[in-house]
Amino acid sequence: MIDTKQKILDSAERLFGEQGYGATSLRQVIAEAGVNLAAIHYHFGSKEELVDAVILRKAEPVNRERLEMLDRLEAEAGDRPVAMEQILEAFLAPAVSRVAANPEFSKLMGRLLGEGMMPAVVDKHFRHVGMRFVKAMAKTLPELSPVELGWRIHFMIGAMAHTLCAQPVQFHTGLEMEDGQAVLQRLVAFLSGGMRAPVEQISRIEVK
Amino acid sequence: MIDTKQKILDSAERLFGEQGYGATSLRQVIAEAGVNLAAIHYHFGSKEELVDAVILRKAEPVNRERLEMLDRLEAEAGDRPVAMEQILEAFLAPAVSRVAANPEFSKLMGRLLGEGMMPAVVDKHFRHVGMRFVKAMAKTLPELSPVELGWRIHFMIGAMAHTLCAQPVQFHTGLEMEDGQAVLQRLVAFLSGGMRAPVEQISRIEVK
């Protein structure tokens, strides 16, 4: 069939999402897709390149939406910097809003950043979008050095990835997964506070 | 030998740390330890239970140090709440300070939180410590609801885990891994700002 490739991608997306990358075998994928094992290697080359293709298909709309939102915010702001909360929401909303529609696959997206699986894949699919947001944030917070801003964005990505992929630890009852909009609001508020934190020296505690 | 178990643990720790969990085979472990393959299953039962034992051995001193620092801070503070920066440093420093000594194994520790690998393991080894810090933070920030505080701790853990396990994406040059103390300071400052962020409603952006 002409759409063997599509069927493989569809099955792989579902199974990687439900079970994770490592726990999903290519034999499960071909059984669900109704194709031959070697077809995966013909079309994609390896398991890693298959998941790369799956990620690409899902990441592209997220990244496009992020850039559209940022474009609009910057057009509205003209020469003035965009508010940090708005930049954060433009970056986070396209990812968080997809959790409800496809929670298992969102888990895989979130995991990518935490796993040593494929830093190259993350870099390839998200770096260019990240650069745009770095520039917007630097304009909003000119007092931060590039290095300090880089670290804060690193922390931001960690908080986002963990929120996308991990169930919160139940230190209290009532922390079940809420409405995506509510989590997004909490995350934006938290990260705005972190991004705007003063950079001065903090109190030291000697260890031991 | 009587110390077969120890030799397996030592080799597994080194190899899991260098290569990650999934990329390390039990056959590599037994080759380095000089024991038989079945010995792992005799002493630990499975690969997953082996890594659980490895984690336990490394997590225990981290958690002990965290609790010692928090105990001391609370003793010094008496009835007054402990400053958020100090609580954060007590939680983060014992983990971050070990990155320099054992960077690869720290990666594994950080990954645990991001991977779907073993949420049960994370829960088992870190939950009781987390509860203590939740209580201390609730005293310092009484205006936060338990649910809001729980989410902020969730975000904090994400930022910490990502910092422990992931190389920062190079949006700017000069963001190479710095001195652990410097990264710790940046992280504490960022998270203090996030923890203290106001909880009010934020501006909405309609999507599309």
Next chain:
DNA sequence: GTCTATACTGAGATAGAC
């Protein structure tokens, strides 16, 4: 160009002899 059948190597796990 596409796809099928099949073989190869290495993984984790286990039964049973010692």
Next chain:
DNA sequence: GTCTATCTCAGTATAGAC
């Protein structure tokens, strides 16, 4: 407690049918 032998299943590679 330990080790040999073996099982099942994984990802990968290739030869050849259409």
